[in-house]
Amino acid sequence: MEILVRTGFAVLALLHVMPALVLFQPGLSERLYDVPAGSDLSLLIRHRGALFGVVVLTAAWAVLDPAVRGVACVALAVSMASFVILYWQAGLPTGALRTIAIADVAGLLVLAVLAAISIGGRQ
Numbered sequence: 001m002e003i004l005v006r007t008g009f010a011v012l013a014l015l016h017v018m019p020a021l022v023l024f025q026p027g028l029s030e031r032l033y034d035v036p037a038g039s040d041l042s043l044l045i046r047h048r049g050a051l052f053g054v055v056v057l058t059a060a061w062a063v064l065d066p067a068v069r070g071v072a073c074v075a076l077a078v079s080m081a082s083f084v085i086l087y088w089q090a091g092l093p094t095g096a097l098r099t100i101a102i103a104d105v106a107g108l109l110v111l112a113v114l115a116a117i118s119i120g121g122r123q
Helices: 002-015 017-021 028-033 040-064 066-089 096-118
Strands: none
Touching: 002 017, 002 040, 002 066, 002 096, 017 028, 017 040, 028 040, 040 066, 066 096
């Protein structure tokens, strides 16, 4: 079971790497979000990349340390579920946002299994 949990947290970390890279590669904001690098909005997108870096590090830490898996589950759930809710409230737009929403729903399914194993398995 441990290999399944580690693999799951690694997959969730990888899911968040591209948005995190925007912090270091501002040009990705245009490719990923149609936000021109150097625009005022790109500053917020780059800051968002820093926050995704925290999500990536938390998920990667959960691969290595079972003690942080509960916190990692909460952080990942807030990140992914909040986007899915906002996406739904926005009327389910098409394009890149739909791709992100689909990835987050898939990530939430993986996370539900990991939480059941990691947290639910403790007696």
